[in-house]
Amino acid sequence: MRVKINSVIYKWKIASLINLYLFVMKALYNPDGGIFLIRLTLAVVFMIHGYNKLSALESTVMFFGHLGLPAILAYLIIALEILGGLALLLGVLVNWIGYLLATDMLFAIILVKAKMGLVGGYELELILLLIALGVSLLPPGKFSLFKSANPVNFS
Numbered sequence: 001m002r003v004k005i006n007s008v009i010y011k012w013k014i015a016s017l018i019n020l021y022l023f024v025m026k027a028l029y030n031p032d033g034g035i036f037l038i039r040l041t042l043a044v045v046f047m048i049h050g051y052n053k054l055s056a057l058e059s060t061v062m063f064f065g066h067l068g069l070p071a072i073l074a075y076l077i078i079a080l081e082i083l084g085g086l087a088l089l090l091g092v093l094v095n096w097i098g099y100l101l102a103t104d105m106l107f108a109i110i111l112v113k114a115k116m117g118l119v120g121g122y123e124l125e126l127i128l129l130l131i132a133l134g135v136s137l138l139p140p141g142k143f144s145l146f147k148s149a150n151p152v153n154f155s
Contacts, residue, residue: 035141036091042131043089046101050081067111080104088135091144098136105129 053060053074064074081104084097105125113122 032141032143035135035138036143038131039088039091039094039135039140042101042128042135043085045085045128046081046088047085050078050085053078054082069111077104091140094138094140094144095136098132098134102129102132102136105132 057074057078060078061071061074064071064077080100084101087093087097088101105128109122109125109129113125116122118126
């Protein structure tokens, strides 16, 4: 009889833990908040990298020249990373900015990092590329200004 009571108590505890877990997960479920956190992370990373390029502008232009790229492209990439990061943060033109930032990272991998290999080479750029593509495939979420400015209608 004691084994049967312990078994019932054990099952009740397991059921209670499962119900508690489901309650907490339902309370915390917020896809719009998740999308915003992903956009925020991507925006901060790109704005910091764009600012670093801007603060060492002469070196950045020389580096682009060393790669055989015109100087104007250095300015465009800096603008894309800073202003694109800001647009992601605000939720403006998220789809287009995501594609542009993914393209930025694709060329960073091809032109600079590919020969270094994945680990210690292009792993960060690949992560940023995939996150930017993922963001471009999602709606901007409710934590987005100017939702009407986004080119894709998700309703």
